[in-house]
Amino acid sequence: MSIVKFKNNGIRFDLQLVASWIEPGSRVLDLGCGEGDLLFYLKTHKAIEGKGIEKDEAKVVRCIERGLSVLQGDMNEEIEDFPDQAFDYIVLSQTLQQVYAPDRLIRSILRIGRNGIVSFPNFSHWRIRLQLLLTGMAPVTSQLPYQWYDTPNIRVITIKDFILFSKQVGFMIVKAAAINTQGQEKWGRMIKTLANLRATYGIFQIKQGDRNS
Numbered sequence: 007m008s009i010v011k012f013k014n015n016g017i018r019f020d021l022q023l024v025a026s027w028i029e030p031g032s033r034v035l036d037l038g039c040g041e042g043d044l045l046f047y048l049k050t051h052k053a054i055e056g057k058g059i060e061k062d063e064a065k066v067v068r069c070i071e072r073g074l075s076v077l078q079g080d081m082n083e084e085i086e087d088f089p090d091q092a093f094d095y096i097v098l099s100q101t102l103q104q105v106y107a108p109d110r111l112i113r114s115i116l117r118i119g120r121n122g123i124v125s126f127p128n129f130s131h132w133r134i135r136l137q138l139l140l141t142g143m144a145p146v147t148s149q150l151p152y153q154w155y156d157t158p159n160i161r162v163i164t165i166k167d168f169i170l171f172s173k174q175v176g177f178m179i180v181k182a183a184a185i186n187t188q189g190q191e192k193w194g195r196m197i198k199t200l201a202n203l204r205a206t207y208g209i210f211q212i213k214q215g216d217r218n219s
Contacts, residue, residue: 017043019187019194020207024097027181027211035059036117037081038101042069049074057093059084073093082111088118094122100207102126103161106109109175116177116214125209128184130202131163148207149187155204165201165208178215184208 017025028034030052036045039058044066048054058076060066069076079085082105096119098111100216103126105111115122128147137145144154151158165184172179184205187194197205 017047018191020125020191020209021047021099022153023026023183023185023209024099024125025052027123028054028095030054031094034097035085035088035093036097037085037115037122038068039065039076040075040096041065042072042074044097044099045074045173046072072212079096082107082153085111085114085118085187089115092118093119095119095123098122098124100125100127101146103129103159103163106160108161108171111162112175112177112212116212120213121180122177122212123209124212126168128202128208129162129206130166131206132203141186147206151161162194165205168208168210172210172212175216180213181211182209 013099025044025047032052032054034045034048034054034056036056038060040044042058045056045058047151049056049175056074058074059079059081060070060076061078063078066078068077070133095116097177098115102108110123112122115171131147133147134150137143146153150157150159169179184197184201184207185194186197186204186206201208
């Protein structure tokens with residue numbers, strides 16, 4: 007299993023992988039875009055037409071300073087105002103585990119976008135399992151660095167869970183990657199075998215439909 011490094015390491019490894027899936031010149035909406043790292047990279051390197059939604063006012067200000075078009079608000083509500091098929095890609099990066107109604111949000115993503123790209127920390131990684139087994143306490147890892155009482159995460163999601171979720175909700179997985187990130191998440195490894203046990207993150211490209219590839 008080899009280490010994967012992209013030419014530009016200015017953004018997190020998982021975001022570099024997401025960016026590699028997005029075609030140049032695409033219309034992109036980044037939900038929970040933070041300070042706009044992905045949008046800025048895509049705008050600079052792939053000439054995309056990008057927009058973002060972010061709840062944190064300070065992060066929105068930083069996005070605007072970088073020349074990005076970002077709306078401050080709750081993505082679960084703001085996304086409903088966009089017309090059908092308004093974007094080529096909707097990105098939901100490391101946020102699904104914080105969403106109260108994930109099925110509703112996924113349906114909205116696939117209504118306004120031709121493709122969705124969803125990533126999340128894999129709660130089934132072996133280190134998490136081992137911590138829970140040996141300590142009997144809520145696990146804390148570099149990917150999930152919170153105590154049980156201050157975590158923003160309200161969902162426990164595994165790679166297997168998301169695949170089952172796709173069948174229950176009725177959307178199609180067209181591309182998937184399982185990764186481990188290292189070096190402050192600037193580089194990482196692709197996990198090809200036993201992904202649900204060995205990967206720290208799952209990344210999925212999804213579309214409307216009821217068949218999974």
